[in-house]
Amino acid sequence: MKIVATCLGDKKEIEWKGETVTTGIFKYAVDKPVFLDLEDVKGDTICNRENHGGILQAIYGYSLKHYAYFKEFHPNLDFEMGIFGENLTTDDLDETKIHQGDTFKVGDAILEVTLPRNPCYKLGIRFNDMKIVKQFWNTTFCGVYFKVLQTGFVKTGDVFQQIKSCPKNPTIADLYIAEHTKKGL
Incomplete structure (x- = not known):
């Protein structure tokens, strides 16, 4: 797994359903x-610290391989790196193979899944199409949040080197599906 883009966003105010929404999902x-x-x-x-950022959700990683799936649904959209609100776009992040607790050294940092x-709905705002939210839910292409165990710089081209494997823990896909079940989706 390798970083193909590092993405940052600024605070942006968007008019949605007659209200002003503040978001940081527009990352580039x-x-x-x-x-x-x-x-x-x-x-x-990060505009919504209740649901983003913090110790357990410090960094959001998403796979470039997943972009192709969503391009089928949104062929006229410019799929710039960071469109899913991720901080790190990776070449191949597979939620069905990454387990909670797996730990990686990348650049100067150490990250734990x-x-x-x-x-x-802010993903829908980013795509200018609320259908993306359901399309996203109907896959296991959810991306991964990481806890930062060691702070540091990362850059495009840095490779994730696994330093701890937790195969007895659930995969990220397993946790995502369990959340669907709990919410009745």
Whole structure:
């Protein structure tokens, strides 16, 4: 697994259903190393700290391989790196093979896999199409949240080197499916 883009976003206000919504989901690739801190990526904006950022959701990783699936549903959309709100776009992140607790060294940082990402309406705002939320739910292409065990810089091209494997723990896909079941989706 390798980083193909590091992505940051600024606070953005969007009109949605007659209300102003503040979001940090509009992330774009940057051409510089980014610093992974204990609760977020330095220089990135998180507007909803209740559901994003913090110790267990400090970094969001998403696979470039998943982009192709969603391009089928949204062929006229420009799929820029970071469109799913991820901080790290990787070449191949497979939620069915990554277990909660798996730990990786990448760049100067050490990251531990914690949780899947559950989509909300702000993903629909980013895509300008609320159908993406259900399309996202109907896959296991949820991406991975990471806890930062060691802070540090990462950059495009850095490779994830697994330093701890937790095969007895559930995969991220298993946790995501369990969340579906709990919510009756």
